[in-house]
Amino acid sequence: MWTTALVALALAFPPAPEILPLWPKEIPGPKSADAGNVPTLTVHLADPAKATGAAVVVCPGGGYSGRALDHEGKQIVEWLNERGVAAYLLKYRTVNESKVKAPLHPGPMLDVQQAIRIVRSRAAVDKIDPKKVGVWGFSAGGHLASTAATHFDAGKPDGDAVAQQSCRPDFAILAYPVITMGAHTHGGSKNNLLGPNPAPELVQFYSNELHVTPQTPPIFLFHTAEDKAVPIENARLFRAACQKHGVAVMMVEYEKGAHGAGLGKKSNLPLAQWPTQLEGWLKTRGLIAK
Numbered sequence: 001m002w003t004t005a006l007v008a009l010a011l012a013f014p015p016a017p018e019i020l021p022l023w024p025k026e027i028p029g030p031k032s033a034d035a036g037n038v039p040t041l042t043v044h045l046a047d048p049a050k051a052t053g054a055a056v057v058v059c060p061g062g063g064y065s066g067r068a069l070d071h072e073g074k075q076i077v078e079w080l081n082e083r084g085v086a087a088y089l090l091k092y093r094t095v096n097e098s099k100v101k102a103p104l105h106p107g108p109m110l111d112v113q114q115a116i117r118i119v120r121s122r123a124a125v126d127k128i129d130p131k132k133v134g135v136w137g138f139s140a141g142g143h144l145a146s147t148a149a150t151h152f153d154a155g156k157p158d159g160d161a162v163a164q165q166s167c168r169p170d171f172a173i174l175a176y177p178v179i180t181m182g183a184h185t186h187g188g189s190k191n192n193l194l195g196p197n198p199a200p201e202l203v204q205f206y207s208n209e210l211h212v213t214p215q216t217p218p219i220f221l222f223h224t225a226e227d228k229a230v231p232i233e234n235a236r237l238f239r240a241a242c243q244k245h246g247v248a249v250m251m252v253e254y255e256k257g258a259h260g261a262g263l264g265k266k267s268n269l270p271l272a273q274w275p276t277q278l279e280g281w282l283k284t285r286g287l288i289a290k
Contacts, residue, residue: 018043022114029107030093039111041118042089044077045126050084053129054287057088057115057148057169061139061176061260064104064192066096071262072138072175079263079275080136083288086128090115092144095192103195105202112148113167117155120165132287134171134217139230139260140189142177143208145169146238149219150211168217171285173278175222176259179234180207186230212241218248220281222274224257252277 022039032038045051058080060072067073069089077087092115093107116133123130137145152168178186181194181203194202204210219242223235235251242249257264257271264272282288 020118022111022118028110030104032093039093039107039114040091041115042091043122043126044081044087044089046081046084046086048127050082050289051086051127052084052132052288053127054084054132054134054282055086055088055119055126055128056080056173057090057112057119057133057135057145059090059092059112059135059137059141059144061137061141062094063186063188064094064108064140065188066094067091067141068138068260068262071260071265072141075263075265076136083279083282085282085288086126088115088119092141103198104193105195105206108144108193109147109151112144113152114162116148116167116169117162117165121162130165132170134173134287135169136173136175137177138175138262140178140186140193142174143179143189143193143206145172146174146177146179146208147206148172149216150208150213151205168215171218171220171287173220173222174235174238176224176227176230176261177221177234177238178230179209179238182207184231184233184237209237209241212238212245212247214245214247216242216245216247218285219250220278221249221251222253222271222278223251224254224259224261224271226254226256227259229259250277250281 020041058076060067080087092111120130135145135148149172154166156163178189221235223232239251254271256269263275283290
């Protein structure tokens, strides 16, 4: 009787997610004025009965000034877990949280690369497939995810267990993403990441449409033509670059819908169907069950 009650309690109150420091030793790049405020990765594993072996690093948006932790964080984690995908919520460096003056570069890029390495290094422990590790970002988090998809390396053979891992994601999901630092960029994201007067080479480096190659992983894009904050040209530029280099890419775009829709739960517009299209894309790639 007591055993049954304890099991019921455990199901009602599952263990708290594990929070991992991204950088157990020295944090490279800009650091917070608050020594206790550090980049982290929060582990949300799927129910073992549903788990597909796929894993996703989740990057909420926020203009590189903060992070939208509900509709671009918590809700995304739940959506992934419901479909058997392990979710790793990334706390990457931002101007407000980190109390670091712009530019943040290269902090956020280093954070997402390290997150992907950590996920792969935990494959055996978390029971995931190290060849099914993706990244999902929104708005400025979409810029960060597209940075991960275009700026990566194979790891250091002589490094520790984390450093040895590749930081190339196996797929990327980009929702109303900032892509370019050029004419169609989001000014706030650019200023926070690169500062008010960035060098031309930095603008070029972080204009991710310029860095797509045949090695860029498969891409799913979602955007609306009505987006006033981040113009849809960002997603279209990235799609065109993927097509040019033979990278598998699917883009769903809608005429109506403001920036920051998340999964579209509060919308009665057609864009509310975009997660269904994403789910189909994930199924065709063998990342969730059909």
